[in-house]
Amino acid sequence: MATMDVAVAPRLRRRARTSGTRRRLPLPSKIAAAVIALLLLAAVFAPLLTSQSPTVGVLGDRLLAPGSSGHLLGTDGQGRDIFTRLVYGARPSLLTGMIPVAVAGLIGTAFGLIAGLGKPLLHSSVMRFLDVFYAFPAVLLAIAIAAALGSGSSNAIIALSVILIPPIARVSEAETGRLRNADFMEAARASGSSWSALAFRQVLPNIAPAVVVYCTALIGLSIVYSAGLSYLGLGIAPPTAEWGLMISDLQQYMFTTPSLLIAPALAIVVASVAFNVLGDGLGNYLNVRSEIA
């Protein structure tokens, strides 16, 4: 399906670099990078930021409103401090968002290299194989895989990795295809470079910027999806603190103490926006643009 390719292939374009102007990471991207750094630090140093337990609450302190003494963001239905759970929750929430992108990044790039450098038959069989995954609404496929494997963070990571491989492979294939007939590739072939030398020495360094930019933006999406799987009951199991799980847990008090829900709901928004803004800025910085389709 030729149009499917056109339809779903991420739009990549290089901008003519205006000579003389130094490339700079735009301010919003710097802020986004700082926010991501803060989130990662919070995740690593969670035990230093709070002295309370993320999993065991004080039953006498149930459902305290935000701003109560000792509980900046209030407490949940089991008397657990929400700030503590938010900080500890950064760990699984960010990890289950980032690991699938890393896994899919490696596998997807490999698929793209194989398809982009392979003979026409190999190229079309890899791409048609990937087309199959494009026929599924991605979230539903992830849910079906995660539901079949059973809940748990590793299964959620597997499910997300599967749905992220095809779009990354498309980017990698599109970029590889652009280089296939470049002069330096002809030169490398003429001087007898092996397939692996072509792929790793010539192509990979050239397609890396585009793939990395695309993957950065995908982390935002992946965080949203992985928290979403936990929200639906398919990710990490309670009582672990995780943002999606916190939302589904606090949702039952939505009409009595709605203010408790806001912190975890916003945490996911902040993390996702930060990665998307960073990806966008990196795209400008490295002169690659990729649209999430």
Added chain:
Amino acid sequence: MISFLLRRLLAAVPILIGVSIVVFITIKIIPGDPVASLLGPTSTPEARAALESRLGLDQPLPVQYLQWVWHLLQGDLGTSISKQTQVLGLVLDAFWNTLILTAFAAILAFAMGIALGAVAALRRGKAVAALGNAIALISISLPQYSVGLLLIIYIATGTGLLPTAGMYDAIGGGGWGDLFRHIILPGVTAALVPAGIIARMFRTTVIDVMSMDFIDALRARGMSERRILLHAFHNTTPTLLTIAGLQLGYLLGGVVFVETVFSWPGIGLLVFQSIAQRDLPVIQAGVIVSALAFVVINLVVDALHATIDPRMRAHS
């Protein structure tokens, strides 16, 4: 045109076969022994063997797959474990409700996306364009469950003007007006991400079209800017159609979260309820029906594309 459509239909066949294989694999990766879980721990080996052969589980995998596809083609998607009814009926009823929500969200997404993208493209370098770009970027990043819950807290219960859940009022509900009141919040929630994506793609397209030679030619002939925009818009329709196909598919999948938050009785809510009950036949049926709908939508988009753009027909 007819041969073009036939070729497209033929091209969809391997995709559908692939889809069925992927779903079949998700059935086969389910951990645990289905026979043992159906019969319980006290079952005898003979009873297990009997059930195994009755369910066809003693056959080799390719045979099992063909049997499964054969049932699928006859509309037999299995029996719901929790509701003990045919899955097909359950899924089709829910799918209709999902389509209503998806259609409404798609209209919203296109209106917002085209407006945002046009502003960002035509006012390039101005503050309003930067604002448009920022809104689009943030809107792509928004998790639907967060947005939905915040809308319920601040809009539905905050103002009391709109209902918090469902498709119709339980008492005295029904009719278009009631449906409209219920669809606004879930529709907006579902539309935000696609609106952002449409805005970003439409912006690039408009910028591309506006830098083409024919725009300069029109200007040179003294055509008014407004009429030039009309010509430019006409040239963006093929891209818009392509985006439409993609985003409708995204909406079909993304409504799981929206429907769960707003208790909208569609495929998403059905899938969510089935997760808790480990009712896998229903989840698989939901995925198959959505994938089928996605493939059909793409076929329709291709056909429309070919109708308005003769280059499409020539190319393939």
